[in-house]
Amino acid sequence: MSVILECNALSKRFGSTLALDNFSLRLERGKIVGLLGPNGSGKTTLIKIINGLLVPNAGGITIAGMAPGVETKRIVSYLPEKTYLPDWMKVSDTIRFFKDFYEDFDEKRAYDMLHRLNLDPSKRLKSLSKGTKEKVQLILVMSRRADLYCLDEPIGGVDPAARDYILNTIITNYDENATIIISTHLIADIENILDEAVFIKAGRLVLHAPVDEIHEKEGKSIDTLFREVFRC
Amino acid sequence: MMQWELNTEKPVYLQLVEQIQAKIIAGVYKPGDKLPSVRDLAAQAMVNPNTMQRAMTELERDGLVHTNRTAGRFITSDEELIRQLKEKYITEIVRDFLDKMKQLGLGRDDIISYLNKLTENSN
Numbered sequence: 153m154s155v156i157l158e159c160n161a162l163s164k165r166f167g168s169t170l171a172l173d174n175f176s177l178r179l180e181r182g183k184i185v186g187l188l189g190p191n192g193s194g195k196t197t198l199i200k201i202i203n204g205l206l207v208p209n210a211g212g213i214t215i216a217g218m219a220p221g222v223e224t225k226r227i228v229s230y231l232p233e234k235t236y237l238p239d240w241m242k243v244s245d246t247i248r249f250f251k252d253f254y255e256d257f258d259e260k261r262a263y264d265m266l267h268r269l270n271l272d273p274s275k276r277l278k279s280l281s282k283g284t285k286e287k288v289q290l291i292l293v294m295s296r297r298a299d300l301y302c303l304d305e306p307i308g309g310v311d312p313a314a315r316d317y318i319l320n321t322i323i324t325n326y327d328e329n330a331t332i333i334i335s336t337h338l339i340a341d342i343e344n345i346l347d348e349a350v351f352i353k354a355g356r357l358v359l360h361a362p363v364d365e366i367h368e369k370e371g372k373s374i375d376t377l378f379r380e381v382f383r384c
Numbered sequence: 385m386m387q388w389e390l391n392t393e394k395p396v397y398l399q400l401v402e403q404i405q406a407k408i409i410a411g412v413y414k415p416g417d418k419l420p421s422v423r424d425l426a427a428q429a430m431v432n433p434n435t436m437q438r439a440m441t442e443l444e445r446d447g448l449v450h451t452n453r454t455a456g457r458f459i460t461s462d463e464e465l466i467r468q469l470k471e472k473y474i475t476e477i478v479r480d481f482l483d484k485m486k487q488l489g490l491g492r493d494d495i496i497s498y499l500n501k502l503t504e505n506s507n
Contacts, residue, residue: 316430323426323427323430324427345431347434367395372392
């Protein structure tokens with residue numbers, strides 16, 4: 153299987169804090185991967201490095217063999233923690249915006265998903281609830297035919313019904329050559345959709361294993377294991 | 385439509401196998417029915433498509449489901465096989481139940497009188 157992401161002894165320092173500490177990870181294509189760790193463990197830092205928004209102090213990183221840059225932005229679809237789309241935009245404006253920006257954006261896919269959500273594309277973002285805005289953003293990100301998707305806390309602030317919609321959107325839209333990284337601390341909600349789990353603690357890799365293997369070896373759910381590893 | 389109910393006690397693919405078997409027994413899926421795609425089933429059950437694929441492989445191994453390269457995936461048309469599955473499935477549930485009753489010290493007559501009482505009420 154070909155490798156989509158390779159991190160080699162990454163370190164990132166913010167002042168006196170070591171956000172990533174000698175972090176190495178190798179992900180193959182075709183997987184849904186949970187990047188799991190408590191708040192402040194380095195999840196967002198890692199995702200920002202993958203997206204070229206932060207530069208590591210030490211170590212190397214490649215995406216499909218390339219260092220983060222213009223070429224990797226073409227193949228990485230990123231859902232940041234916070235929304236960045238301006239409120240005055242209509243939903244249809246955001247679609248045009250993404251279509252202009254990304255060659256791999258599938259407009260039809262985006263409109264199909266909006267339609268299933270009964271969302272009127274002529275609505276302005278400022279008239280939408282927080283949950284609906286998050287759904288729109290996820291639709292935009294998942295409508296790209298990317299090789300690597302980085303979803304930073306996609307289910308953080310939404311209700312259970314919206315969470316189901318989001319997980320459904322992820323399952324139905326990824327293709328077998330792409331890998332999806334989902335960062336979250338809400339393990340129980342997503343563990344059934346994961347192929348692999350990555351545990352990150354204080355910037356260090358604690359565990360990277362297939363979810364089935366964890367179930368079989370440890371005889372417990374990922375959520376239970378997480379609570380043990382990260383007990384305060 | 386029957387709901388999918390998954391817990392974290394058992395491997396997910398095994399739970400999927402059991403629930404698809406239950407749907408076959410209950411007639412939600414009828415002999416010869418075409419199944420939705422793995423991806424659609426995975427989305428319905430909210431599980432990883434690879435996990436659903438693994439459940440399908442198990443069901444295929446037992447002959448309950450078969451794949452036609454061009455047309456898709458189907459429930460077996462072998463009604464005898466489904467009857468056997470039903471018997472095995474129900475026997476297991478009843479055995480579990482009887483074991484629990486035995487642990488509580490109930491004899492056959494006690495159990496039957498409970499069954500009569502409760503089934504009358506539910507009618």
